[in-house]
Amino acid sequence: MSDFINETVATQLKKNRTGKGWSLDVASQHCGVSKAMLGQIERGESSPTIAKLWKIATGFNLPLSAFLGVNNEQTSHIQGLLADKKVSINTLFEFDKHTGIEMFELCFAIGHEQYSEAHQTGVLEHIVVTCGEMEYFCGDQWHRLNTGESAKFNADQAHGYRNVGNDLLRFFNIIHYP
Structure with a gap:
């Protein structure tokens, strides 16, 4: 995944997590993705697979596109x-x-x-x-x-x-x- 996409996913994950008032622990419980992995994704240190991103979106009860920042032409x-x-x-x-x-x-x-x-x-x-x-x-x-x-x-x-x-x-x- 390009650095720009990593940054977009990281930003959207943090925005959605803090918007719900969730800690990484709580987000991990909802998504079935480890706290460490979520932290790495949020910091832009790890690129999630599509399957992992689906798990995160499902855990947040959001569509996949919520994490792709599709409102930005560069990420479409x-x-x-x-x-x-x-x-x-x-x-x-x-x-x-x-x-x-x-x-x-x-x-x-x-x-x-x-x-x-x-x-x-x-x-x-x-x-x-x-x-x-x-x-x-x-x-x-x-x-x-x-x-x-x-x-x-x-x-x-x-x-x-x-x-x-x-x-x-x-x-x-x-x-x-x-």
Whole structure:
């Protein structure tokens, strides 16, 4: 993650944590992320994976985009959030509090898998494959989607995505928060 993105995530984490009046200990309990890791992220010393950032957002009961600072044009496209640069995320529509929706475009390298723990109760994810072949994990099984296909599922359970094709995978992820 670039220094600018590290700084943005750090700033948003500290702002949201202090806004709730939470210590690092309390935030750790809500997010399921260690106090040490949260402190490192807040100080810009560590780059969280997308999965870790989802855990933090879920713990704060906030959309993922709340930690990406998407109101700033420089952060609307975030490349390589994972250290191995196998995934990128592009915020297409930041979280809208009136509709409860945010939208991302994700790109996965060949063979990349990404898992997410359960989000808040009632969260729905809609995925639309724009290029490539993927499988998404939901309900204790994998489901296949090809270019042009879509699916909707309850994201308040563990779920995941993987590129099963021989090319780059691109898909939209539309997330609805109740």
